[in-house]
Amino acid sequence: MDEDERLKGAELSFSKTMASDAYQSPRGTRDLLPEELVRVRFLEETARDLARTFHYQEIRTPLFEETRLFSRSLGETSDVVDKEMFTVPPRVEGSLSYSFRPEGTAPAARAYVQGGCPASAPYQKWFYLGPMFRYERPQKGRERQFTQFGVEAFGANSPSLDAEVVDFALRFFEELGFGAELEVRVNTMGDPEDRERWKGQLHDYFKPGLSERCSDCQSRIERNPFRLLDCKVAQCQKLNEGAPSLRSELAEESAAHHAKFVATLEALGRTPKDDPGIVRGLDYYTRTVFEIHYPPLGARSALCGGGRYDGLVEEVGGTPTPAVGFAIGFTATEIAMAELGLPKPEALEPFQRDLQTQVYCVAVSEEDRLATTQLASQLRAARVQGVDLDYRNKSVKAQLKEAAKSGARVVALIGPDERAASCVCLRNMRTRDEKQVPESDLLTELLALLEE
Numbered sequence: 001m002d003e004d005e006r007l008k009g010a011e012l013s014f015s016k017t018m019a020s021d022a023y024q025s026p027r028g029t030r031d032l033l034p035e036e037l038v039r040v041r042f043l044e045e046t047a048r049d050l051a052r053t054f055h056y057q058e059i060r061t062p063l064f065e066e067t068r069l070f071s072r073s074l075g076e077t078s079d080v081v082d083k084e085m086f087t088v089p090p091r092v093e094g095s096l097s098y099s100f101r102p103e104g105t106a107p108a109a110r111a112y113v114q115g116g117c118p119a120s121a122p123y124q125k126w127f128y129l130g131p132m133f134r135y136e137r138p139q140k141g142r143e144r145q146f147t148q149f150g151v152e153a154f155g156a157n158s159p160s161l162d163a164e165v166v167d168f169a170l171r172f173f174e175e176l177g178f179g180a181e182l183e184v185r186v187n188t189m190g191d192p193e194d195r196e197r198w199k200g201q202l203h204d205y206f207k208p209g210l211s212e213r214c215s216d217c218q219s220r221i222e223r224n225p226f227r228l229l230d231c232k233v234a235q236c237q238k239l240n241e242g243a244p245s246l247r248s249e250l251a252e253e254s255a256a257h258h259a260k261f262v263a264t265l266e267a268l269g270r271t272p273k274d275d276p277g278i279v280r281g282l283d284y285y286t287r288t289v290f291e292i293h294y295p296p297l298g299a300r301s302a303l304c305g306g307g308r309y310d311g312l313v314e315e316v317g318g319t320p321t322p323a324v325g326f327a328i329g330f331t332a333t334e335i336a337m338a339e340l341g342l343p344k345p346e347a348l349e350p351f352q353r354d355l356q357t358q359v360y361c362v363a364v365s366e367e368d369r370l371a372t373t374q375l376a377s378q379l380r381a382a383r384v385q386g387v388d389l390d391y392r393n394k395s396v397k398a399q400l401k402e403a404a405k406s407g408a409r410v411v412a413l414i415g416p417d418e419r420a421a422s423c424v425c426l427r428n429m430r431t432r433d434e435k436q437v438p439e440s441d442l443l444t445e446l447l448a449l450l451e452e
């Protein structure tokens, strides 16, 4: 019995005994097996490639941080801190509480300060790519572990940098194959003093109709009335129509910043849509905020969110440093791409190629196995890609079948005759042509076949 048959038997008896207690990945998470990873790798490579173009350098921060880093910077009343953190409470009294990172901006700001950047090199353009964790109700486009591609640019307050960041995010989607389906919605959150005045106005405006609003709005009004503007409940959204706008409270400088940001974006050929409803769910934003939406996804249509956060570095212990960035969520991006039939198949080809066997080494008899193993090792040392062979005691016929099934382009076969003559039989799996090749010419002949 070869290994395949043995495993099939074992699988059959396992599924008979297997009941509902089989292990599952946690709710809101998913495994990415090799085939599924092809699309994600395409997104990741596109991100890295563009980061090089825009000249942003990669950073990696821990997957968990002190809980208070997030509660202070994102805000106690933000949904993320209030309801969605994966938190490990202090293990002994007086020790620290940690949380899996729900986002990457606060960790980047912490790393910027801890790395001494404010004094040594305040202008930094960084990107990160990795998992974030939010204890949300899993639904279309929302997961409990999801990937973000984020960029953070520290040390410059120019509105042109805000425009660069938005242009970067849009370029990412264009590289994936998106056309005009996406909408970039922009707004300004002003400076803290502007917001303080606006906060009072919003509070007074919302208070009378509060009983008609959802319970979230009712609990948020005192602590953070901006969040009422961001409510996704239809009835509350209706009640928001006509709410006072921050625009009338903007100081001259932040109004000028916004105008220059929008004008620069337009000069870059972009068509931002001014949307005073974009208030973002995190407290650290100042001035520019923006989101990129794929409208068919509905309320949860944001593929990307970002903005300026000029107070955050100081908040986490550094000297005042302006900064701006974005994060793109891969989950919603993947859904939008699937709906649009993206990416084009040829974009995935290089990643699919990595999954394919290129050369399958076949041993005719048991005595030829060692020579076949040595051959595979020799090809791998020469960095031939996708070299494989049988370890499951398959007959020569079954090995050839396996080679065909794997999609191998070339079979390299060794039998007693080949060993005696110090050569290898190369079979082109497409044309079925075979040829005995002396060991000395093996690599050249094989590479030529792979290039055909």
Ligand code: HAM
Binding pocket: 102, 103, 104, 105, 106, 134, 136, 141, 142, 143, 144, 145, 146, 148, 150, 151, 152, 281, 302, 303, 304, 305, 306, 307, 308, 309, 324, 325, 326, 327, 328, 329, 330, 331, 332
């Ligand atoms: P955010 O808007 O909270 O911003 O998240 C950015 C994107 O991450 C969202 O537009 C969405 O696509 C994705 N996302 C968020 N939560 C989930 C989830 N539970 N499941 C799947 N995708 C999700 C931030 O995180 C800020 N740090 C962005 C930023 C960077 N601002 C300045 N720099």
